[in-house]
Amino acid sequence: MRAYVEGVGLLGPGLPGWDPSRPVLTGEVPFRSAEAVIGASELLPAAERRRTPVPVKLALAVGQEAFRNAGREASATATVFTSSSGEGETLHHMCETLASVEREVSPTRFHNSVHNAAAGYWSIATRCREASTSLCAYDASFGAGLIEAVVQVVASADAVALIAYDQPYPEPLHSVRPILGCFGVAFLLTPEPTSRACAALEVALLPTEERPTRMAETGLEAMRRGIPAARALPLLATLARKTREGIVLEFLSGTSLRIEVRPC
Amino acid sequence: MQPLVISRFAGVNSLGIGSEAAARALREGRSGLVSGNFETARFETCIGPVEGLDGYRIREDLRDFDCRNNRLAQLCLEQDGFVAGVAAARETYGAGRIGVFLGTSTAGLHSTELAYRSRDPQTGALPADYRYAETQNTYSLGAFARRYLGLTGPGFVVSSACSSTAKVFGNAARMIAAGVCDAAVVGGADTLCLMTLYGFQSLGLTSRHPCRPFDAERDGISIGEGAGFALLERADRARPGAMLLLGVGESSDAYHMSTPHPEGLGARMAMERALASAGLEPRDIDYINLHGTATKSNDASEDRAGFELFGPHTPCSSTKGATGHLLGAAGVTEAIICLLAIGHGMMPGGVNTRRVDPALRSHYLLENRYQKVSRVLTNSFGFGGSNCSLVLGAAR
Numbered sequence: 001m002r003a004y005v006e007g008v009g010l011l012g013p014g015l016p017g018w019d020p021s022r023p024v025l026t027g028e029v030p031f032r033s034a035e036a037v038i039g040a041s042e043l044l045p046a047a048e049r050r051r052t053p054v055p056v057k058l059a060l061a062v063g064q065e066a067f068r069n070a071g072r073e074a075s076a077t078a079t080v081f082t083s084s085s086g087e088g089e090t091l092h093h094m095c096e097t098l099a100s101v102e103r104e105v106s107p108t109r110f111h112n113s114v115h116n117a118a119a120g121y122w123s124i125a126t127r128c129r130e131a132s133t134s135l136c137a138y139d140a141s142f143g144a145g146l147i148e149a150v151v152q153v154v155a156s157a158d159a160v161a162l163i164a165y166d167q168p169y170p171e172p173l174h175s176v177r178p179i180l181g182c183f184g185v186a187f188l189l190t191p192e193p194t195s196r197a198c199a200a201l202e203v204a205l206l207p208t209e210e211r212p213t214r215m216a217e218t219g220l221e222a223m224r225r226g227i228p229a230a231r232a233l234p235l236l237a238t239l240a241r242k243t244r245e246g247i248v249l250e251f252l253s254g255t256s257l258r259i260e261v262r263p264c
Numbered sequence: 265m266q267p268l269v270i271s272r273f274a275g276v277n278s279l280g281i282g283s284e285a286a287a288r289a290l291r292e293g294r295s296g297l298v299s300g301n302f303e304t305a306r307f308e309t310c311i312g313p314v315e316g317l318d319g320y321r322i323r324e325d326l327r328d329f330d331c332r333n334n335r336l337a338q339l340c341l342e343q344d345g346f347v348a349g350v351a352a353a354r355e356t357y358g359a360g361r362i363g364v365f366l367g368t369s370t371a372g373l374h375s376t377e378l379a380y381r382s383r384d385p386q387t388g389a390l391p392a393d394y395r396y397a398e399t400q401n402t403y404s405l406g407a408f409a410r411r412y413l414g415l416t417g418p419g420f421v422v423s424s425a426c427s428s429t430a431k432v433f434g435n436a437a438r439m440i441a442a443g444v445c446d447a448a449v450v451g452g453a454d455t456l457c458l459m460t461l462y463g464f465q466s467l468g469l470t471s472r473h474p475c476r477p478f479d480a481e482r483d484g485i486s487i488g489e490g491a492g493f494a495l496l497e498r499a500d501r502a503r504p505g506a507m508l509l510l511g512v513g514e515s516s517d518a519y520h521m522s523t524p525h526p527e528g529l530g531a532r533m534a535m536e537r538a539l540a541s542a543g544l545e546p547r548d549i550d551y552i553n554l555h556g557t558a559t560k561s562n563d564a565s566e567d568r569a570g571f572e573l574f575g576p577h578t579p580c581s582s583t584k585g586a587t588g589h590l591l592g593a594a595g596v597t598e599a600i601i602c603l604l605a606i607g608h609g610m611m612p613g614g615v616n617t618r619r620v621d622p623a624l625r626s627h628y629l630l631e632n633r634y635q636k637v638s639r640v641l642t643n644s645f646g647f648g649g650s651n652c653s654l655v656l657g658a659a660r
Contacts, residue, residue: 001442001444082420084401084403086402086423091373091376094459094463095376095377095380095459096380098377098380098458098459098462099377099380099381099383103458103462104466105459105462105463105465105466106466107463107466107467107522110459110462110463110464110466110467110522111463111467111521111522111647111648112521113459113463114369114423114424114425114646114647114648115369115402115423115424115425116423116424116425116646116647116648116650117521117648119424119516119648119650120516120521120647120648120649120650121521121648123516123517123518123648123649124518124519124520124521124649126518127518128516128518129515129516129517129518129529129530129533130515130516131434131514131515131516132424132514132516132650133422133424133431133435133514134422134423134424134648134650135420135421135422135423136401136402136403136420136421136423137403137406137419137420137421138397138401138403138404138407140403140420141403141420144419144420147418147444148420148435148438151438151439151442151444152438154442155438155441155442171388172383172388172389172390173376173390173396173400175389175390176390176394176396177396177397177401205418205444207360207416251418252410252416252418252419253416254360254416255360255416255417255418
């Protein structure tokens with residue numbers, strides 16, 4: 001299955017956007033880990049900006065960057081959101097409240113707790129009525145989103161935006177599910193090459209669990225292993241190098257994804 | 265889209281264990297809703313619980329997955345010859361060629377609610393036997409079902425609130441069309457938990473009475489729990505009468521996180537797209553199973569969208585007065601009810617609803633209607649403005 005990459009968005013530790021991160025991913029500039037700075041999204045009305053949870057802001061930021069790089073209108077594009085952790089901070093606060101005597105649940109927090117909160121805010125912010133889905137496959141969540149997005153590109157013969165993101169849980173959940181940092185990545189995928197296309201991806205599901213492609217740089221490799229959404233790093237590095245390469249991304253047990261990347 | 269055969273389906277909810285139990289209850293006009301609340305929840309409401317989950321045992325090799333949601337999933341997988349159907353498909357296609365695309369809104373969240381009540385008083389740590397990956401993570405349901413059924417194909421869990429298990433029919437259809445797999449298990453489970461009960465109460469959306477969809481006096485939802493699974497295969501060799509997935513339509517409201525678009529724009533778009541995907545016109549649909557949650561705003565916006573598209577004659581009803589709102593499991597449960605409607609030649613009348621709101625213009629059924637049912641449409645709409653409609657039918 002083939003799709004073309006028309007735009008990329010990226011925000012992670014030491015990776016402040018796709019353009020500034022490319023020399024880090026190619027090794028021209030040394031990687032220095034620094035917590036990702038996730039600003040309020042100008043896509044949202046002022047009243048909404050303050051109360052949107054971090055994963056929503058993260059997803060909106062990388063999604064917006066990918067559309068900006070692609071020069072494409074977000075309001076007409078279907079979306080695939082994927083996250084292993086979802087709305088972890090909101091979940092934590094809800095569970096604390098429910099373990100208390102009063103159980104005074106905040107209605108805003110409740111509607112922000114759904115796994116598709118980012119998708120909901122995105123559609124409101126971009127006025128996009130196209131289809132949107134919100135996936136989870138634990139550590140394989142990025143692979144799940146990628147295969148779903150590429151299948152949608154093929155099925156619809158139209159552009160699809162893939163937005164993957166994770167935020168660490170607060171304690172006590174962090175101890176049982178450690179996620180190293182905030183990481184978001186977005187790809188705008190199209191069925192045909194456009195003037196902005198940077199690469200063609202040929203994606204295949206393998207019926208075997210192959211060893212996933214690793215990052216040569218140890219800090220980036222720790223990030224790849226430590227944040228489910230950062231399983232996208234080998235793909236990002238290949239796109240940054242602008243070379244023709246085949247890589248393997250982790251998927252569900254007993255499977256993997258093979259991606260042939262061809263620059264264009 | 266290319267139609268797919270629904271070769272097996274299984275359901276469990278407050279109407280009973282196994283999908284025929286639901287057919288019997290609907291025939292009798294019986295509701296599974298009871299006055300009371302779940303676990304330690306103490307406000308006045310009605311719920312639709314599945315009996316027997318507390319003492320139910322998860323298969324020994326999968327005991328790490330033990331939680332209310334996976335218990336309900338396993339109980340459902342054991343019904344209606346579903347495991348045998350999957351085993352036959354595994355023989356035909358191979359375990360790696362069958363996808364598992366499931367939906368849930370809260371997975372095993374109740375395990376985390378209980379764990380937060382048992383935190384270490386000194387360190388705040390969760391109890392040592394708490395299992396995040398197998399119970400709390402949204403994918404826990406998918407990992408459990410994939411292992412329970414011995415399948416190794418592609419998969420993931422869709423969690424788009426109350427449209428989740430409708431949307432998975434679309435995921436499976438696309439994956440099969442793209443050749444990523446040859447067959448797929450779809451569906452999912454959602455169980456009662458404190459977060460959804462107190463959450464919907466905080467929004468003022470839970471009723472103290474058994475919910476009354478489309479009633480003039482409707483005043484909110486009744487939350488239920490349930491699971492449903494369906495096995496989808498290519499329809500090349502569909503026998504006459506075989507159940508088919510004919511169309512899927514998806515859209516977003518782009519309006520509000522927890523309130524539907526007042527004019528039903530997103531809902532209408534999902535229905536139009538489902539019809540287009542099936543190559544059908546509104547007049548081809550015999551019956552509509554509404555999302556019909558019994559909130560003022562949902563029913564009004566869904567009625568408007570449905571009336572504008574179908575007019576005043578297409579019979580429709582919500583079965584949530586019987587099952588309660590199964591949240592993430594509503595989509596597959598109501599798809600199964602539609603298959604039962606086709607199989608039994610019965611359009612279920614809305615249970616609990618006494619007087620249809622005169623402001624609503626759709627042709628809402630209050631009594632069961634017995635006649636041939638060939639093509640049906642079912643709606644599922646969720647928080648975040650996530651909409652999905654399915655068209656189902658019988659092969660000619």
